[in-house]
Amino acid sequence: MDISTVLNTKHIKLNMVAKTKEEAIEELTDLLMQGGSVTNKEEFLKDVWLREEQGSTGFENHIAIPHGKSLAVNHTALAIGRTQHEILWETMDGSDVRCVILFAVRLEDQDTTHIRLLTKVSCALADEDIVAKLLEESEPESIISILNDPEEAVV
Template structure:
């Protein structure tokens, strides 16, 4: 399973209104509910916050990757949101967040699939050029393409 199996353009919101970490996670969870990936939003959000208590999911370079493994998730999916303003978040480099990648993981995928997807996204985010494009790109399909492993991208 790769990013193109769990992320579609309906779950990318490039003009989030959220001003806080809580609002950002809620706003992206709403996209996943509309898409049918999350069937019990309250259960899913509880699991996201339980995970967040274990350690912040703030990455670096204005990116956060909150995630929840939950019985409230019907099928594993991602949602990506971006703001024009910065959201306070505990990150590895102390930067505020402008892009949030929310993972909703169904229990059947909680081990191997979850780790593989997280690894794919983290691998993409290790490239500063990809991060720069992720923070500026306005075409949702191109954002999906940025997160695909290089050998599966459009230019392969």
């Protein structure tokens, strides 16, 4: 799956101002609203929080991958945000979060595109070198390249 079909540079914010989990999800949702991927912020956020109630979406190595499957999603997309400070988030390894990858999934895509997308991103995040690059990279285009072709991104 080509990540650039669901992620563009306008949906990547490498200097988020959010200091909490709630603020981070709202800030990234705003990016998706501006890009037209999400059509109703309140409805989408409600669906993200419903998913979060089922279990934390904190991954490991300072990464969180919250997601919402929602009627408020016009087309499946990702938004990525990074902070210079850590956000308290329940993660698998107990680390605080510095990079949030928000999945906005159309209900029609929940069993197909969503699974392929989650698999691709999760496989990339399993590589500590990839995670290190995501936490340090300063160019949004490079973030897309790292997730699109992790093998080429490893030095």
